[in-house]
Amino acid sequence: MTYQAAILETPIIEIRRATLADRPALEEMKERSISTLLDPLMTPEQRTEMRRITPFDPALIEDGTYYVATVNGWIAASGGWSRRAALFSPNGRGTGDAPMLDPETDAAGIRAMYTNPDFARKGLGSLVLSTALAAARLAGFQRAQLLATVAGERLYRAAGWRSDEQVMVGSGDGAVVPGYRMSRDIR
């Protein structure tokens, strides 16, 4: 039995708020997640554009709305919610300048969900998603929305989200990437 298999016999799963110190590990996991779980569903041009419009976004961590799920201390999945009016980064620069949403009238955004491919289909994406939704709900939001990739749509549909429309998104300077606008009540 390998060391990794041995420690996974008694996994300890924890959810915590991400910090800027996690950035190197998060960026590495994001790239592994996209290249393994999403790239096969897109053309080479769409893969390039996808990376351009989903840069690592420190605003999510600075706002305190981004989480990591760890397994025996290793980051295995990440994701969060946002109180800012931006579901992705069309200009490739993150969303720190986007205006704040009003929980009374606006839907909270779900953002930047990634699972380490070694831990895919183990329920960790779902765990992070429900954590983010619970936090948005505690912050007073009554609806949530997101822009799903073709990989993410499968997770959200399984979690009861409805697809409002299929869209093609991009920076305007490259290929367009297929996505789904999805939303749900969180009251």
Ligand SMILES: CC(C)(COP(=O)(O)OP(=O)(O)OC[C@H]1O[C@@H](n2cnc3c(N)ncnc32)[C@H](O)[C@@H]1OP(=O)(O)O)[C@@H](O)C(=O)NCCC(=O)NCCS
């Ligand atoms: C989307 C993503 C975060 C899902 O993470 P995950 O940890 O594997 O998700 P879960 O294990 O919680 O999946 C829960 C359910 O969602 C559905 N689902 C998730 N991934 C699926 C897939 N590749 N194919 C079909 N159904 C899938 C299944 O119903 C699954 O339940 P099951 O495994 O019991 O059948 C992961 O695939 C990923 O990182 N993709 C690349 C990056 C990306 O596109 N992120 C989404 C941004 S919007």
